[in-house]
Amino acid sequence: MKNRWTKGVVSLVAAVAVLSTACGSDEAAVGTGDCESVDAVSLQLQWVTQAQFAGYYAAVDNGIYGDYCLDVTVLEGGVDIVPQQQLASGAVDFAVSWVPKALVSREQGADIVNVAQVFQRSGTLQVSWADSGIDDPADFAGKIVGNWGWGNEFELLAGARQAGLDPGSDFDLVGQSFDMLALLSREIDAAQAMIYNEYAQILEAVNPATGALYEASDLSVIDWNDVGTAMLQDAIWASGSRLSDPGYQDITTRFVAASLEGWVHCRDNFDDCVDVVLNNGSALGASHQAWQMNEINNLIWPSDGGVGMMDEDMWAQTVAVATSSGDLEAAPDSGAYTTTYASAAQDTLRAKGIDPAGTMQGSWNPRDIVLNPRGE
DSSP states (O other): OOOHHHHHHHHHHHHHHHHHHSSSSSGGGTTTTTTOOOOOEEEEOOOSGGGGGGHHHHHHHHTHHHTTTEEEEEEETTTTHHHHHHHHHTTOOOEEHHHHHHHHHHHHTTOEEEEEEEESSOOEEEEEEGGGOOSSSSGTTTTTEEOOOTTTTTHHHHHHHHHHTTTTTTTTTOOOOOOSSHTTSSSSSEEEEETTTTHHHHHHBOOOOTBBBBGGGGEEEEHHHHHTTOOOOOEEEEEETTGGSSSHHHHHHHHHHHHHHHHHHHOOOHHHHHHHHTTOOOOOOOOHHHHHHHHHHHSSSSSSTTTTTHHHHHHHHHHHHHHHHTTTOOOOOOOGGGHHHHHHHHHHHTTTTSSSOOOOOTTTOOOOOOOOGOOO
């Protein structure tokens, strides 16, 4: 811890100094587009275009990255793309990835560092029908339980083990596609779902018994935040080896500040960010994206320490769950994350009159979203 603190102080001083000069000649010019030059930057997402990444798209489309003297290319993800490996290989400059997945890659040799913890809460659920008898993880016993794999299953497996169940023998753990068709057809008893995506897909489907859309009362939901096995998810990761370079430190400082300002924009300009995502080619419908934007904001705001700052208790819980389940062989070293860049971003946002925590009265209030059939 001492080494990271010492390095962090030095880097923060350098980062703040760089921010005061990178986009102009004085501190007041930070984030205003007063640029002597513009740096090209690439960001690898972990999935396709959707509101899960709205803050980055908004920062591009609303010129926020440009205000920080950056020209950012946002790259879609997919099943066969591992963002943190793209970053470690040098194919991209930054990546968005869930913390446990990235830590596994880091343990395997990927030199990557968490420089901004965007999501403060987990969005993963296990969803069943209300008549299934599944109300908590102990009820998985004897059931068919779906999961996506690819590291998405860590919370589920930890929750089952915490309930005293062996996933290898006490219930049938099966692969699940990235939709809810297996649950809708009752081929499985419980399905993995993100609260901002697949959960809404059920509520957009027609209940054949009523001819109307399914309702939340038709479902039983296990939220890993309530169970205690929730893990940190979307974070911005940077190259650890490149962070020793002052030029990359400069770019990282500006990139984090601009990205977090993009997320603030989506908090304060909800409808604009839904439109931004749709205009960037999302295959999902307007009401589905509105639902997703609402739930993504709920995962970020309020952010008591300021958007992008690490919740140390959640970090400790994430590491504890990952190591106890065997997904990680050992806790990561102290260099796995740094608050240097997010802390500098908080100073910049406050200097621009922006609330970085979302705790001010009226700063963020969830909306009631009406879903349409198929999310249209």
